[in-house]
Amino acid sequence: MTMQVTMTVNGEEVSREIEPRLLLVHFLRDEIGLTGTHWGCDTSNCGVCVVLLDGVPAKSCTVLAAMAGGHEIQTVEGMAQGGTLHPVQEGFFQEHGLQCGFCTPAMMLTAQALLEVNPDPSTTEIREAIYGTACRCTGYENIVRAIRWAAEHPALEEVTA
Amino acid sequence: MQTPAPFEYERATSVDNALALLERHGPEARVVAGGHSLLPMMKLRLAGPEVLIDINDLADLDYIRVDGDDIAIGAMTRHAALLSSPVLAEHYPIFRDAERVIADPVVRNRGTFGGSVCQADPSEDLSAVTSALGATMVIRSTEGVRTVSAREFHTGPYETVVGPAEILVEIRVPIRPACGSAYEKVDRRAGDWAVAAGGCFLTLDTGGTVTDVGIGLTAVGAPHFCAPEAEAALRGHPISDEAIVAAAAKAAAATNPATDQRGPADYKRHLAGELTKRALRRALVRARGEGA
Ligand SMILES: Cc1cc2nc3c(=O)[nH]c(=O)nc-3n(C[C@H](O)[C@H](O)[C@H](O)COP(=O)(O)OP(=O)(O)OC[C@H]3O[C@@H](n4cnc5c(N)ncnc54)[C@H](O)[C@@H]3O)c2cc1C
Ligand code: FES
Ligand code: FES
Numbered sequence: 001m002t003m004q005v006t007m008t009v010n011g012e013e014v015s016r017e018i019e020p021r022l023l024l025v026h027f028l029r030d031e032i033g034l035t036g037t038h039w040g041c042d043t044s045n046c047g048v049c050v051v052l053l054d055g056v057p058a059k060s061c062t063v064l065a066a067m068a069g070g071h072e073i074q075t076v077e078g079m080a081q082g083g084t085l086h087p088v089q090e091g092f093f094q095e096h097g098l099q100c101g102f103c104t105p106a107m108m109l110t111a112q113a114l115l116e117v118n119p120d121p122s123t124t125e126i127r128e129a130i131y132g133t134a135c136r137c138t139g140y141e142n143i144v145r146a147i148r149w150a151a152e153h154p155a156l157e158e159v160t161a
Numbered sequence: 162m163q164t165p166a167p168f169e170y171e172r173a174t175s176v177d178n179a180l181a182l183l184e185r186h187g188p189e190a191r192v193v194a195g196g197h198s199l200l201p202m203m204k205l206r207l208a209g210p211e212v213l214i215d216i217n218d219l220a221d222l223d224y225i226r227v228d229g230d231d232i233a234i235g236a237m238t239r240h241a242a243l244l245s246s247p248v249l250a251e252h253y254p255i256f257r258d259a260e261r262v263i264a265d266p267v268v269r270n271r272g273t274f275g276g277s278v279c280q281a282d283p284s285e286d287l288s289a290v291t292s293a294l295g296a297t298m299v300i301r302s303t304e305g306v307r308t309v310s311a312r313e314f315h316t317g318p319y320e321t322v323v324g325p326a327e328i329l330v331e332i333r334v335p336i337r338p339a340c341g342s343a344y345e346k347v348d349r350r351a352g353d354w355a356v357a358a359g360g361c362f363l364t365l366d367t368g369g370t371v372t373d374v375g376i377g378l379t380a381v382g383a384p385h386f387c388a389p390e391a392e393a394a395l396r397g398h399p400i401s402d403e404a405i406v407a408a409a410a411k412a413a414a415a416t417n418p419a420t421d422q423r424g425p426a427d428y429k430r431h432l433a434g435e436l437t438k439r440a441l442r443r444a445l446v447r448a449r450g451e452g453a
Contacts, residue, residue, distance in 0.1 A: 003170060020170035020213070025198075026162075044201055048265055057267045059212050062200050066170045067193070069216055097204045110267070132267030 005069040009034070010078030018019040021068050025049045027065035028075060036076040036105050046135035052108035053076050057110045057132070075121030079112065088112050097146030099137035106133045111147040120151050165203035172215045179216050179328055180303050186212040188325040193217075194237060194276035197326040213370050220277070222330055224247060231297075231333040238276025243274060249432055253294065253334065254447060255342035259286045262344075265352040275329045278311075284380040285319050290344060291385035293330060293360045293377030299331035300354055306330075312385045315450070320391045337373065340364045341448025345436040346379070348421065353378040356423045357432035358413065361440045363395070365448050376408075376441075381433045382417035391437065400445060409438035 006015040009032060016031050027052065028034045037060055040048040040126040051060045054063040079086040088111045091097060098104040107130055114121055114129040121129070126147045127140070135143060173179035183190055193199050194217070194363045202208040202379075216222070222237035225382040232252060233452040234243070241248060244260035263269060263286050278298070291298070291311035298309045300323055309322055311332075316322060320404035325330055346358035348359045358379035365371045373396045391412035398404060413434030446452040 001167065001169065019167065021165045021167055023164070042204070044197060044268065050267055054274065056270050057199075058271055062271070064170070064193075064196065064200070066172075066195065067217060069172075100272055129266055132265035142309055144230075161390075 001005055005065055007068050008072045010074055018065055018150050022065045024063040024065045025060040034075050034077050038102055038105060048103050048106050050109055050133060052109055052113055057113050087153050091146040091149035095142050095146040095149050097143045099139050103133055103135040107143055115151060163204035166209050167291050169212045169442055179214055179332055181328045182214045184303060189213055194270035194273040194393050197272045198280040200404035233333050234274055234332045237328045238274045240269035240272045244367060255290055255344045259290050262346045264287050274332060279321055279329055281315050281319050281321050282357035285340045286379055289358050289377030289379040290388040293375040294334045294362055295375050297333040298329060300327050302327040305430055312387055317452055339448060341444035343440045344437045347432050357429045360438035361442045361444050363444050363448055369400055371400050376412055378433055381429050383415060388412035388415050405438055405441045409434045411439040
């Protein structure tokens with residue numbers, strides 16, 4: 001028994017025939033081929049599967065693709081615009097905000113959402129915002145610095161010159 | 162890979178539509194709100210509904226407002242909204258205390274008030290909050306609306322009075338003047354379920370006598386998430402730190418915790434007393450308007 005689901009992923013409308021039990025993380029990775037969304041604990045604990053659902057961070061292993069129908073999803077693939085990195089991505093690059101990179105898409109999307117509502121967060125606010133995602137490499141210091149870097153460089157032109 | 166067993170998916174367009182769908186599909190149908198308790202249970206095959214009725218489009222169940230003498234909260238209100246609500250911060254900071262330590266910010270973006278209390282997990286924080294506050298639960302079916310006191314809402318672990326063709330639509334909390342409230346929780350790491358937690362409200366008259374009090378307990382096997390003997394020890398008596406210590410001891414005595422991976426029973430019982438004491442002390446400061 002299948003159903004048709006249509007949603008917007010990174011600004012593009014996508015439509016697939018799926019089983020209702022398909023989780024959003026597998027829809028994005030296996031049906032759409034966007035493997036930037038990672039998949040870890042499968043138990044809604046580790047937070048590596050975070051995507052933005054209507055702009056708000058959500059654990060995609062605990063959302064049905066069917067539930068995302070009609071909504072806007074943004075994944076890490078949707079962060080850079082026309083070949084220009086998002087300030088958060090640039091911050092992770094500048095401040096070595098990643099080691100193995102497994103948690104990085106979730107961390108960056110969470111940071112993007114945070115900066116949209118709070119453009120100048122304190123390090124405490126950053127730590128509170130990201131604690132839904134575990135960094136297995138425990139590189140939290142640099143992740144926090146990377147997000148501060150992005151807060152301090154909202155316009156990319158300032159740094160790429 | 163954990164995948165739920167197959168089921169049929171329906172998306173409700175209104176409360177009436179959700180109720181009609183529940184009636185049509187019978188007891189094997191379940192509503193899904195945030196899905197952050199139900200979907201993990203379905204992955205583990207601890208739940209296997211044949212039909213899932215998605216109620217996330219019911220935006221008319223997502224509100225926190227003053228309604229007469231009560232604060233009315235819609236069942237689809239997310240944890241994140243409870244945490245940031247100015248209305249709740251003003252009247253009942255117990256919500257902010259509890260929400261700060263419920264899961265993590267990403268889970269709080271999806272999980273709902275209704276889903277929490279209907280899940281009826283013995284470690285669910287908001288069940289103890291509603292029990293402490295003497296909330297009223299508003300339940301709807303195609304027959305109409307009925308209300309149940311928070312202390313009669315849970316019938317056991319993972320069990321509530323909500324029938325298979327019913328939906329919890331609203332939680333109501335009476336606004337109380339000169340009221341202070343607080344919630345205290347011990348968990349093993351940030352974002353984890355409680356080892357134990359306690360919350361309370363109290364109201365005082367101008368002479369410092371406790372005019373009303375409610376105490377809620379989480380994860381310690383307290384029937385209906387509350388501590389009536391401890392409340393009775395305070396109600397109608399002058400407030401003092403000795404009275405708080407004595408009431409907290411009564412709260413601890415009324416618990417029946419289980420030893421599990423979160424800790425031994427005697428430790429949890431000790432925590433129940435200690436956290437009740439801390440919550441009462443903080444609520445007292447707030448009732449006197451001396452601190453946040
Ligand atoms: C990693 C993690 C950590 C967590 N930590 C905590 C914690 O520390 N403290 C805590 O209290 N909770 C914690 N939770 C639980 C979280 O608060 C709940 O998952 C969530 O609030 C349940 O709400 P939901 O909207 O996701 O419910 P769902 O999963 O959608 O539903 C749960 C149950 O309630 C029923 N239901 C939902 N809404 C209604 C309604 N309106 N009427 C009738 N029945 C309904 C469903 O049919 C289902 O049986 C945690 C969850 C996760 C994933
Ligand atoms: S894979 Fe989703 S929270 Fe770990
Ligand atoms: S960089 Fe390795 S998990 Fe975070």
